Amino acid sequence: MISFEDPLKEEKQFKPHKMYDPNSDDVLDADSEEDHKEYAEKDYIHIDPEVLRGILKDEGGAAGLDPFLDSPDVDAEAEEIQAALALMDDVGEHEHGDYILQDDETAKTPDKIIIKIIEEEIKFVLEKRKKRKKKTKKSSGKKDACYHKVKSRYSVWPSAYASGALVKCRKVGAKNWGNKSKKKK
Numbered sequence: 354m355i356s357f358e359d360p361l362k363e364e365k366q367f368k369p370h371k372m373y374d375p376n377s378d379d380v381l382d383a384d385s386e387e388d389h390k391e392y393a394e395k396d397y398i399h400i401d402p403e404v405l406r407g408i409l410k411d412e413g414g415a416a417g418l419d420p421f422l423d424s425p426d427v428d429a430e431a432e433e434i435q436a437a438l439a440l441m442d443d444v445g446e447h448e449h450g451d452y453i454l455q456d457d458e459t460a461k462t463p464d465k466i467i468i469k470i471i472e473e474e475i476k477f478v479l480e481k482r483k484k485r486k487k488k489t490k491k492s493s494g495k496k497d498a499c500y501h502k503v504k505s506r507y508s509v510w511p512s513a514y515a516s517g518a519l520v521k522c523r524k525v526g527a528k529n530w531g532n533k534s535k536k537k538k
Contacts, residue, residue: 372397375440398437400429405438409454417451498527506531 369384372392381397383389404426412420421427421434429437438444443455499522507515522530 370399371401372399373401375402375437376442378403396440398440399433400427400437402437402441405434405441405444406454409444409452415447415451415453497523499523499530502527502531 367386367389369382370389372381372383372389373379374381375396375398381388381392383392404424405421408420408424408427409416418431418434422431427434438446438452445453445455447453499519503515503519503522504510507518509515
């Protein structure tokens with residue numbers, strides 16, 4: 354059997370190139386295909402992330418794909434640019450498709466949003482507890498007049514009789530409790 358090679362098929366030769374860590378300044382040289390595969394598994398990209406960040410800054414912090422494709426500094430297809438932007442921690446994709454550069458003031462990654470919500474809830478719960486403690490401390494520290502009148506009358510304290518008398522005293526008031534009322538004939 355005779356094999357015919359397609360004359361239009363180009364053999365792609367591996368060319369050494371640089372690969373960039375999307376989240377640090379680390380730059381590595383991929384001298385062989387093995388190096389390239391190893392770095393690709395570690396999420397290294399072909400486009401310099403500082404160039405992508407610079408384009409986003411020039412666009413005011415948010416941009417679609419057009420500025421990246423139009424830039425002379427970026428020599429890549431749209432899919433490769435999208436993959437590189439997705440791997441960058443400080444770049445997020447807006448629901449309308451724009452890519453947004455995160456700055457210190459607007460740290461809006463989902464993890465940070467969740468952490469912020471949890472911190473706010475914890476503060477809210479702690480404030481409620483403080484308010485409750487303040488209320489209970491105010492009332493528990495002082496004894497009212499009924500307490501003193503009833504305690505002086507009953508020798509066994511606390512008892513069911515004394516508790517009932519305390520409730521009755523608080524109903525009618527300390528001034529009126531314990532005075533016999535004279536019935537009119």
